[in-house]
Amino acid sequence: MLRTHDAGSLRESNAGQRVTLAGWVARRRDHGGVIFIDLRDASGVAQVVFREDAVLEQAHRLRAEFCVEVTGVVEVRPEGNANDEIATGQIEVNAAELKVLNESAPLPFQLDETAGEEARLRYRYLDLRREGPGNAIRLRSRANAAARSVLSGHEFVEVETRR
Numbered sequence: 001m002l003r004t005h006d007a008g009s010l011r012e013s014n015a016g017q018r019v020t021l022a023g024w025v026a027r028r029r030d031h032g033g034v035i036f037i038d039l040r041d042a043s044g045v046a047q048v049v050f051r052e053d054a055v056l057e058q059a060h061r062l063r064a065e066f067c068v069e070v071t072g073v074v075e076v077r078p079e080g081n082a083n084d085e086i087a088t089g090q091i092e093v094n095a096a097e098l099k100v101l102n103e104s105a106p107l108p109f110q111l112d113e114t115a116g117e118e119a120r121l122r123y124r125y126l127d128l129r130r131e132g133p134g135n136a137i138r139l140r141s142r143a144n145a146a147a148r149s150v151l152s153g154h155e156f157v158e159v160e161t162r163r
Helices: 053-060 117-122 124-129 131-153
Strands: 018-031 034-041 044-050 067-076 091-102
Touching: 018 044, 018 091, 034 053, 044 053, 053 091, 117 124, 124 131
Parallel strands: 044 091
Antiparallel strands: 018 034, 018 067, 034 044, 067 091
16 A cells, blocks of 8 residues: 555645545445545545445445545546635545455444543543544644754663562
């Protein structure tokens, strides 16, 4: 697998490009002969549309939080179908290939719900998939990496102690 773009980075300027995205199925909508998914990764969300028979059958089996790889062509959404709520709302990816990288069991709570503290601590890895907590975790990681880099540059030695 080689992702060519992050889902949240696609814009109208990418129209006509063949891209490969990887991420989680945030939502799936079935409109008769066409299936739409919102594909989410750390950078944001992109809409993927399945029209071709070859991938349409596979797309019917997709469920929330399946981890997938999608290859297709970026297209400008038809007039009146743009979504100004998201940065990628002017485009969609017309899928030609779909690969399920990993299926997901039902989650202990929905990612867009407010979960209790105990559930969030028990399933803290799910916070990486939520926008607010995920951004906070990534920011903390970058701050720790920067601090370690500065300290290492001054020849400090990091020693972990037992509790």
